[in-house]
Amino acid sequence: MSDLLERLRGRGWRMTSQRRVVAEVLDGDHVHLTADEVHARAVQRLPEISRATVYNTLRELVTLDEVIEVSTDGRAKRYDPNAHHPHQHLVCSRCGTIRDVHPTGDPLAALPEEERFGFTMSEVEVTYRGLCPSCA
Amino acid sequence: MSDLLERLRGRGWRMTSQRRVVAEVLDGDHVHLTADEVHARAVQRLPEISRATVYNTLRELVTLDEVIEVSTDGRAKRYDPNAHHPHQHLVCSRCGTIRDVHPTGDPLAALPEEERFGFTMSEVEVTYRGLCPSCA
DNA sequence: ATCCTACGATGGACAGAGTCTAAGTCAAGA
């Protein structure tokens, strides 16, 4: 994730300990933490970091296309650092676990012209739901 | 929508004026109202109906599979009476308009076995995003 | 190395969406 820190510095970001810690917390695969989960983990490393700063930093990362915002339920949004490889999500209906998945083909192809109502299409979001092995 | 009222009566629902009004508000095609929008319209017909009752009734309709809950943004959930014909949604990124759409083929087919992580799949939700004719 | 200052961090108030509770009301069966 230090690539991220480099890119951000390159974009003129002032590098603070708070931003560094948020970026570190978001490192890894299949990471889909809520803002409060990010805050909880950030506090482990930097006890005085505030909730507002975590929200601010996440919002900036989203604006910079470095993190994706995912809302799979009606609850808290989740923040996904895997922003550079397009993917979809597989969610366990019981425990809420989220995995990144890569469906084959172009999902847009399944929507016939006459079903597009004159819209200019830009993206498709797919959420697969089911029970994970532990919950089944 | 009086079919709905019949079905509900058959399921042992006590029929109150409040429930009747909520069901009436939800009648129609491409209806995707928020709870507060449902409440606002219900108040036109029955001024003393409370927000809590609207929420209660919507939750029951969802439990009975008579209405579908849709969350296309991170904002308020939308309530969709078109629960008996499976469909997906096309959303305008600018104004939020929602249309029902019917993609061809089985959306599950696009997810290869090795991408299912041992999940027992149950459903797929697809959200197509773009700009509607008025917003483009 | 020190100084400056605009940008960032902070806590707390605030807002939107939804749930819960205790008390009052009424649909519908006896």
Place this chain on the structure above:
DNA sequence: TCTTGACTTAGACTCTGTCCATCGTAGGAT
């Protein structure tokens, strides 16, 4: 008509997220 448990209500409360005024500091200028 009476009775009663299911339904409705207002408002308090929770959860998620935003906003604001103030304070602090990263990093360029000297």
